[in-house]
Amino acid sequence: MTEQQVVTELHRTLVLCLDLGGTFAFALSGAMVGIRRRLDLFGVLLLAYAASTAGGVGRDVMIDTVPPVALRDWRYLAVSVAAGGLAFFCTGVVKKLRDPVRVMDAVGLAFFAVAGTQKALLYGAGPLGAALLGMMTGIGGGIVRDVLVREIPAVLRSEFYAIAALAGAACVVAGGLLRVPVLASAVVGGVVCFGLRMIGIRRGWQLPVAGTPH
Structure with missing residues (x-):
């Protein structure tokens, strides 16, 4: 195996x-919403x-890796069922977290924004396309979860x-352009995404809303 093949496999x-x-x-996060x-x-x-796979499925369809990995790799189903079962049978423990749905949502957002961007780059997407796909991977699960419960x-x-997902994805893209090791850019992108999301929640950061004073 060549050095490039090793790097690709690690990626x-x-x-x-x-x-x-x-x-x-x-x-x-999806399970906790269902319990509520x-x-x-x-x-x-x-x-x-649904919440845990929707973003990745959309990403894989867009980069033409079908069937999507979440539908052909048993580990995705196993992990989602394990997490859902944990939330269902250990609700009291999970609820001890401060605002568990939004905390887990922020963690998932960071993971998926980075993973989506990395996978898009791996499959030859350009910098802008990779960042947008990373953002869409991050927000896709939350959109489907909320729609299913009519929110x-x-x-x-x-x-x-x-914005937090896009910022994390942009860090990963910048790391790729600067030839930063993929693990380092993934960590930075994840921390930026999670940090911005949690700070936004705690400080009440909002984008402008139509019909309200700016």
């Missing part, structure tokens, strides 16, 4: 690990799976959501 492994990390976090809405076990697990998705409201 693929990093994307897989980030994907599974994001799957777990978004599955927890008093869904049964099947409903909670279904919402967990307006956070990305369409005034919350600092998509």
Whole structure:
């Protein structure tokens, strides 16, 4: 195996690990929303799976890697079911987190924004396209989760959501352009995305809303 093949294989492994990390976090957030809405076990697990795979499925379709990895790799289903079951049967423990849905959502957003960008770059997307795909991977799960429970998705409201995902994705793209090791750019991008999202929540950062004074 050549050096380039080793680097590519390590890159693929990093994307897989980030994907599974994001799957777990978004599955927890989806499951907690289902529990709040008093869904049964099947409903909670279904919402967990939908929330944790929607962004990655959309990304894979756009970069023409079909069928999407979340639909052909058993680990994605296993991780989402495990996270959903954990939330369902250990609700008291999960609820001890401060605002668990938004915390897990922020973690998943960071994982998926970085993973989506890295995978897009791996499959030959340009810098702008990779950043946009990273953002879409990050926000996709939250959109599907909210739609399924008949809520307006956070990305369409005034919350600092998509901007955080785009900022994290841009860090990954910048790291690639500067030839920074992929792990380092992934860490920086993830920290930036998560940090911006959590700071936005804590400080009430909002984008302008139509009909309100700016």
